[in-house]
Amino acid sequence: xxxxxxxxxxQTIPVLFGISILVFAMLxxxxxxxxxxxxxxxxxxxxxxxxxxxxxxxxxxxVQYVAWAGRMVKGxxxxxxxxxxxxxxxxxxxxxxxxxxxxxxxxxxxxxxxxIGILAATYQHSVFDxxxxxxxxxxxxxxxxxxxxxxxxIFAMDLxxxxxxxxxxxxxxxxxxxxxxxxxPAVTLGAVSxxxxxxxxxxxxxxxxxxxxxxxxxAKGVGxxxxxxxxxxxxxxxxxxxxxxxxxxxxxxxxxxxETVFSWPGIGQMMVRAIQARDYPxxxxxxxxxxxxxxxxxxxxxLLYAWLDPRIRYS
Amino acid sequence: MSKPTTEMAATETSPSEVVPPLRQSLIARLARNRLSxxxxxxVAVAGFMALSAPFxxxxxxxxxxxxxxLADIGSPGHLLGAxxxxxYILSRLFWRARITLAVSLxxxxxxxxxxxxxxxVSGYLLGWADTVISRVVDxxxxxxxxxxxxxxxxxxxxxxxxxxxxxxxxxxxxxxRIVRGTTLTLRESDxxxxxxxxxxxxxxxxxxxxLLNSVSTLIIATTLNIGWMxxxxxxxxxxxxxxxxxxxxxxTMLASGRQYLSAPPHTSLLPGLVIFFTVLGFNLLGDGxxxxxxxxxxxx
Numbered sequence: 001x002x003x004x005x006x007x008x009x010x011q012t013i014p015v016l017f018g019i020s021i022l023v024f025a026m027l028x029x030x031x032x033x034x035x036x037x038x039x040x041x042x043x044x045x046x047x048x049x050x051x052x053x054x055x056x057x058x059x060x061x062x063v064q065y066v067a068w069a070g071r072m073v074k075g076x077x078x079x080x081x082x083x084x085x086x087x088x089x090x091x092x093x094x095x096x097x098x099x100x101x102x103x104x105x106x107x108x109x110x111x112x113x114x115x116i117g118i119l120a121a122t123y124q125h126s127v128f129d130x131x132x133x134x135x136x137x138x139x140x141x142x143x144x145x146x147x148x149x150x151x152x153x154i155f156a157m158d159l160x161x162x163x164x165x166x167x168x169x170x171x172x173x174x175x176x177x178x179x180x181x182x183x184x185p186a187v188t189l190g191a192v193s194x195x196x197x198x199x200x201x202x203x204x205x206x207x208x209x210x211x212x213x214x215x216x217x218x219a220k221g222v223g224x225x226x227x228x229x230x231x232x233x234x235x236x237x238x239x240x241x242x243x244x245x246x247x248x249x250x251x252x253x254x255x256x257x258x259e260t261v262f263s264w265p266g267i268g269q270m271m272v273r274a275i276q277a278r279d280y281p282x283x284x285x286x287x288x289x290x291x292x293x294x295x296x297x298x299x300x301x302x303l304l305y306a307w308l309d310p311r312i313r314y315s
Numbered sequence: 316m317s318k319p320t321t322e323m324a325a326t327e328t329s330p331s332e333v334v335p336p337l338r339q340s341l342i343a344r345l346a347r348n349r350l351s352x353x354x355x356x357x358v359a360v361a362g363f364m365a366l367s368a369p370f371x372x373x374x375x376x377x378x379x380x381x382x383x384x385l386a387d388i389g390s391p392g393h394l395l396g397a398x399x400x401x402x403y404i405l406s407r408l409f410w411r412a413r414i415t416l417a418v419s420l421x422x423x424x425x426x427x428x429x430x431x432x433x434x435x436v437s438g439y440l441l442g443w444a445d446t447v448i449s450r451v452v453d454x455x456x457x458x459x460x461x462x463x464x465x466x467x468x469x470x471x472x473x474x475x476x477x478x479x480x481x482x483x484x485x486x487x488x489x490x491x492r493i494v495r496g497t498t499l500t501l502r503e504s505d506x507x508x509x510x511x512x513x514x515x516x517x518x519x520x521x522x523x524x525x526l527l528n529s530v531s532t533l534i535i536a537t538t539l540n541i542g543w544m545x546x547x548x549x550x551x552x553x554x555x556x557x558x559x560x561x562x563x564x565x566x567t568m569l570a571s572g573r574q575y576l577s578a579p580p581h582t583s584l585l586p587g588l589v590i591f592f593t594v595l596g597f598n599l600l601g602d603g604x605x606x607x608x609x610x611x612x613x614x615x
Contacts, residue, residue, distance in 0.1 A: 014450055014453070014454075015450075015453050015454055015457045018450065018451070018453070018454030018457070019454060019457055019458070022454065022466070023466075026466065029470045030471075030472075031471075031472070137599075138595060140598060141542060141591060141594040141595035141598045142591055143546045143549060143550065143590055143591060143594065144546075144550070145549070145550055145553050145569065145587070146569070146587035146588075146590060146591055149569070149573060149576070149580075149583050149584070150584070150587070152576065153576060153580050153584070157576060157577065248459075249458075249459040249460060250459070250460060251459075252459035252462065253459035253460045253461030253462050254461065256461055256462070256465065256554070257461070257550050257553065257554065260553070261573075271465060271469075272465070272554050272555075272556065274469075275465060275468060275469045275473070275556060276473070276555065276556070278472075280469070283466075283469045287458075287465075287466050287469075290459060290462055291457055291458050291459070291462065294457060294458070294459050295457050298457075
């Protein structure tokens with residue numbers, strides 16, 4: 001396992017390097033000179049030249065990259081050109097909100113997706129199976145923004161059960177207020193993943209249920225509940241974990257739309273605003289943080305995968 | 316098991332009546348799957364909306380009628396109501412289908428072309444070309460899908476023409492991976508070895524033999540991809556980063572309707588429903604094509 005872990009860790013290095021190159025290039029690929037862009041159209045030629053020198057833009061690109069990467073490693077992501085604040089504390093604060101939303105969505109997706117998938121496989125060809133799979137089939141095609149708007153209309157505006165925007169009430173609140181605010185965005189964001197998980201769990205369970213060792217367990221007199229939840233689920237979980245890992249990237253990307261629809265103060269909403277305002281340090285910091293965390297989530301999923309199925313780490 | 320069945324069939328019917336399953340036409344195989352027929356119907360409706368808009372007696376989609384602001388569904392003269400500026404929603408849904416589908420199809424075409432070339436070169440040449448391309452694909456896949464599109468828009472700036480390559484770029488790795496996989500298998504197959512033995516050049520082997528034999532995989536991947544493209548393009552417009560006013564698509568219709576949710580909500584729900592049914596159509600059709608053309612891909 002240790003050898004596998006080290007090998008897998010080594011694989012992340014070129015990917016992280018590639019991400020850093022892309023993020024660094026962002027400012028340089030944009031049309032116009034970065035100094036011009038940061039100072040705006042009314043800046044004098046001297047002030048632009050001074051900023052170019054201060055930012056090191058008159059140095060070779062490789063030198064600029066090494067200096068930039070060094071600053072990033074130390075956590076210095078520069079100052080937001082719009083907010084005039086340090087980027088790192090701002091994106092960390094926003095990222096926490098996004099992680100809460102993503103965790104809520106993932107919890108919903110796992111509980112409902114895996115639960116419905118197991119029940120549908122257990123009662124294959126029943127009415128529950130047919131209805132659940134039809135809903136899952138439609139759910140996969142449901143755009144997040146449409147689900148979000150429909151959820152706001154029904155549960156916030158019509159029934160008035162849940163708040164439609166923000167993370168806390170305007171006057172502040174406790175954990176229960178946070179949970180009340182979290183329900184609609186988390187369900188909206190997690191709905192597609194739940195639908196995909198339900199379909200994949202059902203097919204994985206159906207495949208496992210037909211295996212010899214499940215028949216043996218039944219023949220030995222093991223109870224049906226134990227056969228399904230212990231013997232079958234453990235072996236179907238390899239497929240489930242793989243799908244779950246793939247869904248995490250979808251959830252992080254989808255959080256941008258969910259946060260905008262529900263005014264959730266996360267990193268996605270911040271990045272949309274930063275892109276509109278051409279606040280490059282903020283966009284670079286946000287992209288770097290989200291992409292890097294995604295790489296490590298993928299790493300964690302791969303390790304979990306190897307733990308669940310020992311054949312992987314020895315192959 | 317199959318042999319006795321074939322023999323039985325041969326004795327009971329004349330040989331001309333026996334149709335081997337593999338020879339059945341794609342349409343016949345698709346038609347056996349009712350959900351894929353529903354998908355094909357929904358895609359046809361979306362296509363009809365886009366193509367027929369100039370030929371139908373529809374009202375001007377940009378004509379502002381302040382007296383009819385937010386007119387309800389079924390109100391006189393407004394079958395599907397009017398939006399916040401009194402513009403006819405039915406007419407706008409038909410006309411805006413053109414931009415939505417054009418952007419999505421163009422983005423899919425770009426992603427498919429670039430991804431296919433990368434996959435072919437990578438899987439056929441192997442060596443350093445494969446290493447470089449595979450690492451580029453790894454880096455692109457290291458980004459959460461939508462974040463990559465946002466990063467590109469951050470560089471190029473918002474707009475229709477920038478949104479299109481942005482959603483395309485996100486899907487390049489998807490096509491590159493699939494085509495690389497089929498190329499790796501096909502390059503070792505007997506017919507490619509035979510073609511090489513007969514002196515065929517690299518480009519002939521790549522495009523005439525390997526690419527042609529990857530077409531069914533590409534058709535499935537493309538159909539399944541278009542639904543995602545439509546959603547992504549609409550989402551970019553909703554965020555104000557895609558199609559910019561005065562041009563609009565279904566996404567911008569939904570975005571402007573979102574401001575008036577407390578009024579009759581059809582201004583945002585109708586474009587949302589049309590997007591949902593179109594995406595559902597492409598997904599169902601893609602599923603059906605996959606089952607008909609290549610059942611091995613069922614769990615991909």
